[in-house]
Amino acid sequence: MYILIIGGGKVGYYLAKTLFQAGHDVGVIEQDSNRCHVIANDLDILVIHGDGTDIEVLEQANIKQAGYFVAATGKDEENLVACQLAKKYFQVPQTIARVNNPKNQAILQRLGVDATVSSTGIIAQMIQNQLAVDDVKTLPLFEKGDIELVETELKATSPVVNRAVREVGVPAECVLIAVVRGGKVLFPRGDTVLQAGDLVMALAKKQFEPSLKNILVGAK
Template identity: 45%
Template sequence: MKSIIVGGGKIGYNLFKILKERDHQVTLIERDKETCLNIAEDINTDVIWGDGTELEVLRDAGIEEAEIVAAVTGSDEENLVICKIAKLSFETKRTIARVNNPKNTKMFKKLGIDNTVCSTEVIANLIEYSLDTDDYRIINTLEKGAMLLVELSMKEYCCWCDQYLRDLVLPQECVFVSVLRGEQIIYPRGATKILHNDKVLIITNKNALTFLVNAIFSKGNRKWKTRKMKSEV
């Protein structure tokens, strides 16, 4: 599968280098001649010197055979133009655009860009979700923070302890992934029983997590019937 990266800054350079190390067929386009020479010398491969918004430059890079185009320049406008050219002029299957201003993300998606990556938004979400507690911790964020992979630590007073999964009524925005019991990994089914000291992995979102934490770890809820645990989120 051939891919093209437009933009040889820190993001484009590191992306290009990683894909090359993994033996992917990838071409880099960069408009600054000196940057091109430095990258080509460092990675020992050919780099296209030119403007990624020009059709001939894209053709020279082999866009007609490329399945993915990633525009990662420092300009949102330029990244949008590159992706639109790839879609409209060359029918590229998938386009990825770097978005420097988070406010542009929705617009890019409405204009048909397949994927957007906003480092500002990702960092903001990482900071927001970095305050873990003894009750839970955020293992990873997905879809730029819209989804969370969370580990819940079951205490004696948790209302989930000694309950079967089939008896729990979860928020709609919550899916069980696994139960960690010591060194054992349990892929949960309805008959799986949650025990004290288990670590429960779930995928959820911010609102549902807040609800779950308040419901599960409030000591006053230890005898609360699990069938009442319905989210309003």
């Protein structure tokens, strides 16, 4: 499958290199002639010097053959225009835009871009997920993040300590999947009694995560 990338900066270049080394047919459009020379000398791919929002340049880069179009420039507005041209004018099946300002992600998606990627947003989300809030860590699972992995260590003040799992009242949309106690992993059953110091892991639908947190650590 042919993948066309506009923007030959660090993001576009390493993406092109990764895809090329994985055996894909890749093309790059870049406005900086020096960057074009660097990419062309390093990779045996099609490199076009020009504006990725110019129809003639896009045609020169064989956009009609592209299965994927990736706009990876440092300008959100340029990435949007390029993706709209690729989608609406050339009927490229899938368009992906790099988004430098996470606030623009929803806008680009509403305006027809199939997928957006924000490195800033990804890093911020990773930090947020790794920082314990009320001693509870959450990690979104699957692409849309509808299911979360919830992890917390029970303190002596937790309302579930010394209670059996069946008495805890875990929401139906959540399930306790493991308890780590003294270095051993337990698979909780209804009669499993939770203890202070237990590391409890659960799966929860995103909208029910606050309720589960309230049950495990108590209301603040």
